[in-house]
Amino acid sequence: MSNFIDVCALDDINLDTGVCALVNNEQVAIFRPAASGTLFAINNYDPIGKANVLSRGLISDVKGHLTVASPLYKQHYRLDNGECLEDENVRVTTYQTKVENNRVLVAV
């Protein structure tokens, strides 16, 4: 059973951007796409660029999939399942999110 942890206020995440939260010692990138009513969370570590930067990437719509483009070398990671569009062998962990009373919660 997932354990949701409160990380920040919804307003702390600008529309169409991401932030990084520290949840149970894991770095979680949380995105708030303008295109969707929901939030998405994936691991913040870019396995190709080898740095904790994904929360700082641009939210990008690629053929109908919402992704984040890594700010280092521009690979796209799907926000819903963590898949890297450029390399099917690469995938980042995804996490559940929800919004309650204007607070953002993540389950790790």
Place this chain on the structure above:
Amino acid sequence: MTNKQNLIVIGNGMVGHKFLESLVELEQAQNYNITVLCEEPRPAYDRVYLSSYFSGKTADDLSLVSEGFFEANNIDLKLNCKAQSIDRTAKSVTTESGETLSYDKLILATGSFPFVPPVPGHERDNCLVYRTIEDLEAITAGAKNSKVGVVVGGGLLGLEAAKALKDLGLETHVVEFAPRLMAVQVDEAGGALLKTKIEELGVRVHTNKNTQNITDGDTCQHKMEFADGESLETDLILFSAGIRPQDAIARECQLELGPRGGIQINNHCQTSDENIYAIGECALWGGMIYGLVAPGYNMAKVAAQHLSQCGDATFEGADMSTKLKLMGVDVASIGDCHARTEGALSYAYTDEVNQVYKKIVVSADKKLLLGAVMIGDAEDYGNLLQMALNNIELPASPEALILPSLDGAAKPVLGPDALPDTAQICSCYDVSKGAICCSVQDGAQTIGDVKAITKAGTGCGGCTALVTQVMNNELTKLGVEVNTDICEHFAYTRQDLYNIIRIEGIKSFAELINKHGKGHGCEICKPAVGSMLASCWNEYVLDDKHIGLQDTNDIFLGNMQKDGTYSVVPRVPGGEITPEGLIVIGQIAKDYGLYTKITGGQRIDLFGAQLHQLPDIWRRLVDAGFETGHAYGKSLRTVKSCVGSTWCRYGVDDSVGLAIELENRYKGLRSPHKIKFAVSGCTRECAEAQSKDVGVIATENGWNLYVCGNGGMKPRHTDLLAQGLDKETLIKYIDRFLMFYVKTADRLQRTSVWMDNLEGGLDYLKQVVLEDSLGMAEELETQMAAVVGTYQCEWKTTIESPEKLKRFSHFINADQPDDNVQFVKERGQIRPANENERINKDNLIAIS
């Protein structure tokens, strides 16, 4: 080695050098020991662009010799070495210094010399000619003590020379024997219009003038007395009354010459002695001397092939059609422009308002185009030339070819399909339609690609429109749909989107994609639109409605490095910085343990700053008077400068002062790509301005403005856009240039590639920026004024906004830094730890 034959080439002018280039490309070149005798002190240079020497090009710039050419090909080049005589029996050449060299084959590429009419007094001081770099040096020296200059001869070269005198600041006159200028290429009406236009540019033209005597003047050094009793006083006289073949050495060894000179050659360019070839302006073929470079190049190739018995090219005459810009006036002439063919008929069009004259000459049956003249507007040249050269049947009403199109009706333009594959599209580089089509089949998709592969359109540029048509036609044939959409979300080019944003006054990405796009945007269109919105309206880039559009560098106003940390670059306008400023930067670097490095743009880069440190660092920088350097943005980076006239012994003007002014004016301008400037205080060019997007160089006559250069992967030198400018005009031109670039370039297209892809290239850019040919100069200046007037330092705005500062922390819910960021020491400073060092925790530095 022993069975090698001796090949001697006399002359290393443009054609002589082309011969060497053509020959060494062939394997058979190995069979020869090649010796080149060159009378001039330097090897081949570009005589076609000789006048650019007066607009800042040096002898080195004009050189046609690629580095190490002679050495690499084992060619023995003897400079300052004039061939004196040829002994055809002994097969040897004797030089002026008395050395005798034997040959098996001999190439005469001696060129021509300027004809000086034998008028009494023609040998007086400051009576000069215009052919070699030494001549130009003499002209420059002579002009120093002169107020008035006269060019004798109103032909093509004469008018070029007149421009040179004008550029040197002389009151300039052209004296022509014939009743009109450019009598060979232009008819009477065309000549009259050309005269009007040239006089408007401040050059006095005297036609029908037969100089009888040159004697002492009253107000000037010389007085020229004409047959009609009039006279003209001048300090400097430049003879440009035609050329004569340099055939003395051939005459002396009794090679066959034409009745009026010129060494007779056959279709293989052989003279009457089969072991001796003649090429270029010394050669006479079919009773003609070809005084243009293209036929000379052709002869060079033919001779090289025949000599090495490889290939079967022959020289069978050449088309003498020309298109050029004389002192900014378009002049073009094709084929039989005087309608001398029997039964030829002419159509002429004159527009006195816009000063345009066009004439076409057609065959008696009105089926074929025989010739044409164009003054003031030579846009139809490419089209008409192809019709004439390829005997293409004319439309029913040939006059439509030169009449302006009314009611938007399209002109009958020759479709590229009508041209045979062999049709020569670019005469400068002899590129055929077939070669252009091949480059497209091999993957070229833009005019820039085609230019890079084939060189077509990179000479005079007159064929660019036609090259583009041929390319597009071929792309269509191949079924290549050239998709210029910026990305899947907008079916528009960047230029389309920019115009939509401007015209509809669109202020946000959401509005633009709702009205004109689909989907939700991506990392291609979002930053591009963010940049365009900033170019147009200049709102704070981290405004809530823009923040999602920015690349990470723009969001955090720093350059992300490989480990996720950022670099900090404060603006140092013109590279000028006080000791106090240096101390502040040094102290900050010390306090935050940052790695420091001097950049190529004359400022200081601080590396290794973590997100949470950025606001504190910038608060201290802003408090000390620094502003953001926009090192992270697609925007103006720096204006580099040399030390200038303030300190430098050689400085002509204050390059630092101007650099600071320019940097402060254009800082913050968001553009399709980064923009770099430099200002040099004299022509020694220590600021390397000729490798920047915008380069400015001080001269005695004012500022010279260079544009569209860059360093990087494909370095490119700038082109001269305008010269001798005062500061006000300089800034006006830069305003127009930059805003036109911002308006029309593609995403991530540097200025150099942008210009290469503009139809018409540099000339077109000059028309837009200097002559306001699009009528948009005022609009561009106003738009720039708006950007300049709304500048804000993004870091200052950011540190004053607590809301915005929340983002500057690695974690939204914790204060600690990213534990993946680790540094080690190297040469006394930090650097990111590599993977092993990270795992083994080798010498890691404690991070604050």
